[in-house]
Amino acid sequence: MNKTTMTLLLALAACSPAVDDAPTDRRSVAVDSVTGGEIRAHMQVLADDVMQGREAGTDDYVKAADYVAAQYRAIGLLPLVKNGSYLQSIEFFETSLDPDSARLTLSDGNTHIELTFRDDFIRGGGYGDADEEITAPLVFVGHGITAPEYEHDDFAGVDVVGKILVQLSGAPPHFATDQRAYYSSGRGKAAHAAELGAVGVITLRTPVDQARRPWARYLPGIGTAGLRWIGEDGVPYRGHPELAGSAILSETGADRMFAAAGEDLQQIFEKHAAGETGSFDLGLSATLSRTSIQRNVTSANVVGFLRGSDPDLRNEFVVFTGHLDHIGIREGEDGDDIHNGAYDNAAGIATILEIAQGLAVLETAPRRSIIFAAVTAEEKGLQGSSYFARNPPVPIGQLVANINIDMPYLGFPVADIEAFGAEHSTLLESVELATNATGMQLTPDPMPEEVRFVRSDQFSFVQEGVPALAFKAGSKSSDPAIDGKAMLADFLKNHYHRPSDDLGLPYSSEGAERFARTALLLGLSVADRDDRPRWNDNDFFGDKFAR
Numbered sequence: 001m002n003k004t005t006m007t008l009l010l011a012l013a014a015c016s017p018a019v020d021d022a023p024t025d026r027r028s029v030a031v032d033s034v035t036g037g038e039i040r041a042h043m044q045v046l047a048d049d050v051m052q053g054r055e056a057g058t059d060d061y062v063k064a065a066d067y068v069a070a071q072y073r074a075i076g077l078l079p080l081v082k083n084g085s086y087l088q089s090i091e092f093f094e095t096s097l098d099p100d101s102a103r104l105t106l107s108d109g110n111t112h113i114e115l116t117f118r119d120d121f122i123r124g125g126g127y128g129d130a131d132e133e134i135t136a137p138l139v140f141v142g143h144g145i146t147a148p149e150y151e152h153d154d155f156a157g158v159d160v161v162g163k164i165l166v167q168l169s170g171a172p173p174h175f176a177t178d179q180r181a182y183y184s185s186g187r188g189k190a191a192h193a194a195e196l197g198a199v200g201v202i203t204l205r206t207p208v209d210q211a212r213r214p215w216a217r218y219l220p221g222i223g224t225a226g227l228r229w230i231g232e233d234g235v236p237y238r239g240h241p242e243l244a245g246s247a248i249l250s251e252t253g254a255d256r257m258f259a260a261a262g263e264d265l266q267q268i269f270e271k272h273a274a275g276e277t278g279s280f281d282l283g284l285s286a287t288l289s290r291t292s293i294q295r296n297v298t299s300a301n302v303v304g305f306l307r308g309s310d311p312d313l314r315n316e317f318v319v320f321t322g323h324l325d326h327i328g329i330r331e332g333e334d335g336d337d338i339h340n341g342a343y344d345n346a347a348g349i350a351t352i353l354e355i356a357q358g359l360a361v362l363e364t365a366p367r368r369s370i371i372f373a374a375v376t377a378e379e380k381g382l383q384g385s386s387y388f389a390r391n392p393p394v395p396i397g398q399l400v401a402n403i404n405i406d407m408p409y410l411g412f413p414v415a416d417i418e419a420f421g422a423e424h425s426t427l428l429e430s431v432e433l434a435t436n437a438t439g440m441q442l443t444p445d446p447m448p449e450e451v452r453f454v455r456s457d458q459f460s461f462v463q464e465g466v467p468a469l470a471f472k473a474g475s476k477s478s479d480p481a482i483d484g485k486a487m488l489a490d491f492l493k494n495h496y497h498r499p500s501d502d503l504g505l506p507y508s509s510e511g512a513e514r515f516a517r518t519a520l521l522l523g524l525s526v527a528d529r530d531d532r533p534r535w536n537d538n539d540f541f542g543d544k545f546a547r
C-alpha cells in the first residue's frame with residue numbers, strides 16, 4: 001500500500017457516512033487499479049489518425065464507438081439499452097450550409113448593403129426547407145435575455161413578433177457565474193427567441209468574446225454539419241426551423257450594420273457591459289438566403305452499467321458521461337487537417353474507461369448502480385447527452401447524478417480540481433470527500449466568462465432536473481518547476497479545437513492518474529452514500545428544473 005492510498009483510507013474512514021460491511025481497504029483496490037499508463041493507452045487509440053477526429057455521424061466515429069464497446073465488454077459492464085447492445089442508436093437530422101449560397105442584405109427602404117460572407121457574417125445550415133429566403137425587420141434586444149431573478153428583461157417595451165433579433169453574445173457581467181452561463185447559452189437564447197415569435201437571431205460578439213475567440217477561429221467551421229436528434233414526432237429536437245434568419249456577425253459586419261442604422265455600437269457595448277438594458281428597432285430590414293444540404297444520419301451513445309450491490313438502491317443510477325465525438329476533418333494548418341481531439345475528449349473517455357475498470361474490480365460493487373455513457377455529437381450542441389437525458393434507458397427519476405468529464409488537460413502533474421456546478425447541490429460534499437482523499441485542491445471556476453457549466457454534457461442532465469457537475473482538471477501543478485497555469489493557457493489558446501490537440505502534446509501520467517482516481521472516488525461516494533444528491537434549497541437550477 002502506498003502513502004497516497006493510506007492517506008486516502010484514513011480520510012475516507014474519517015468522513016464517509018456510507019454503510020459499508022466490506023473491509024475498509026475496499027476502495028484502495030479500485031483506486032490502485034487506475035493507472036496513468038492505462039489512461040494513456042486508451043488515448044493513444046482514440047486520438048490516433050486512424051480515427052480521423054471522430055466526427056459524429058461518420059464511420060470514423062463508429063470505429064471509436066466499437067473500441068469503447070469492446071472495452072465495456074472486457075470490463076464486464078452490462079448493457080442497459082433494450083436491444084441488449086451497448087449502443088444507444090440515435091437518428092439525427094444533419095444539415096450543412098452550401099457556403100456559396102449564403103447572402104445577407106440590409107435595407108433601409110432606399111439603400112441596400114450586401115454584407116460579405118466570411119468577412120462580415122457566417123451562418124450554418126438550416127433545419128427547415130433546403131432553400132430558404134426571408135426578409136424581416138431588425139430589432140436590437142441587448143443580450144436577448146429575460147431573467148426575472150435579476151429583473152432583467154431585454155424584451156421589455158419592444159415587439160419582436162415576425163422580426164429578426166439582433167443581440168449581443170453572453171450575458172450581463174453582474175450575473176453570478178452559473179446564472180450568467182445559463183443565460184449565455186446560444187441554444188437557450190434561440191429557444192426563447194422562437195417562443196417569443198421571432199424569425200431569426202443575428203448575434204453580435206461583445207468585445208469580451210472577440211478577445212476570447214478571434215473571428216479567424218470561426219472560419220474553419222464553415223460548411224461543417226450541424227445535427228439535431230429526431231424525436232418520436234419525426235421533428236428535429238430544438239432545430240427551430242422558424243428561425244430562418246439567423247447569422248453571426250464579425251466586428252466589421254456589426255460596424256456596417258450599426259453605421260447603416262446610425263447607431264454608435266461601441267456605446268451600446270459599454271452600456272450593456274455596465275448591466276443596463278435598452279432595446280429598439282434598428283430601422284432596417286434584412287434579407288437572408290441560403291441553401292442547406294440535408295440528410296438523416298445515425299450515431300450512437302455507448303452505454304454500459306455496473307449493477308449496484310444494495311437491493312434497495314441498485315435501481316438508482318449515477319451517470320458518468322464524456323463525449324466520444326470530436327470535430328473530425330476540417331481545414332487545419334501545415335497540411336494537417338485531422339482534429340484528433342486528444343484532450344478534447346479522448347482524455348475524458350480514457351478516464352471514464354479507467355474508472356469503470358477500477359470500480360468493476362471491487363469485490364462488493366458500489367451500492368447504487370453506475371452508468372458509463374460515452375456520448376455522441378457533443379460538438380454539435382450536446383446532442384447525444386440531450387437525447388440520453390430526454391430518452392433515458394431507465395426512468396429519469398432513477399438517475400440521481402451526472403458527473404461529466406470533458407477535456408481534462410493532463411499535460412502536467414495537476415494538483416487541483418474544478419467542479420463546475422457542484423455548489424448547487426449536495427454533490428459538493430462528495431467532491432470534497434474525493435479531493436480530500438487524494439490530496440487534490442478544489443478550485444472555484446477561474447474563468448467565469450467561459451461559461452463552462454452550460455457548455456458540455458452535464459447541462460443536458462441539469463435541464464432534466466438531475467444534479468450534475470463538470471469534473472475538470474485544474475491549473476495547479478504539484479511540481480513547482482512546472483507552470484500549470486501557463487501550460488493550460490497555451491493549450492486553450494493554441495491547441496483547443498485545432499489539429500495540434502493531438503498525441504504530440506505533453507502528458508503527465510502522474511497527473512492523469514490522480515485526476516482519474518479522484519473522479520472514481522467521487523462516483524463511488526455518490527453511489528455509496530445513504531441519501532441521493534439533491535439540489536440545495538432555493539437553488540437557481542434546482543428551482544428551475546428539479547422534478
Ligand SMILES: [Zn+2]
Nearest residue numbers: 344345406407
Ligand atoms: Zn469537449
